[in-house]
Amino acid sequence: MSNIQESAHQLEVAIQESDEFKDLKAAYEKVMNEPSSREMFDNFRNVQLELQQKQMQGLEITEEEVEKAKSVVELVQQHEDISKLMEQEQRVNMLINDISRTITKPLEELYSAE
Template sequence: MVNIFDNINAAAKDLEETPQYKNLAEALKAVHENEAANEVFNRFQETQRVVNEAMQTGQEPEEAQIQEWQEIAKEIEQYDEINKLMETEQALNQLLMQINNTLTKPIAVLYEEN
C-alpha cells in the first residue's frame, strides 16, 4: 500500500526549493527588517484575522473593523517591501493552485467518467 504522506512530505520539501518559495522568504525577511513596514503588516494581519473569524462564524464584521482594515490596507501601499511580499504571495499561490489541480486531477477524472 502506498503511503501518500511520504510523497506529500517530499513535495513539501521540494516546494522549499522553488523560486516562488525562495522569493517569498526573501520578501518576508525584507518586511521584518523594516520596522515600520513590519508594524503595519502585523496590524493588517491581525485585523484581517479578526474580520475572517467573524465571517467564518457566520457573523458580519463590524463596520469599524472593516474600516480599520481598509485604512491599514491604504497604509500598506506606502511600503514597497509589503507590496513585494504580496506579489510573491500571489506567485506562490498560483503555484499551489497548479499543484492542487494536479493532485486532485484523478478525482476530477473519476467524476467525468461517471
C-alpha cells in the first residue's frame, strides 16, 4: 500500500472515530429503529432520489412532483429525530468538504500559480 493510500485509510478511520460521524450514526440508528420514522425517512430519500435521477436524465420535473417533494420535506423537518439526523448529516458533509478542500489544495495552487 502506498503512503498516500495508507494516509487515506487513516483518514477514513479518523472520520469514523470523529464526534460528527458518531453523532450521525447514533441519529441514523435512532431513526432506523423506529418503524414509523424509518418509513417516513425512506419515503423522503426515495423522493429525493427520483428527482435527482430525473434531473440527471434531463427530464422535466412536474409541478406535482415539486409539490410532493415540498410536502415530504416539510413533514420530515417537523419530525424531531429525522430533523436531528439531517442536521448531523450536514455536519459530516461540512467535515468532508473541509477535508476535500485540504486534499485538493495542491492542485488548486498548481493551477493558480503563474
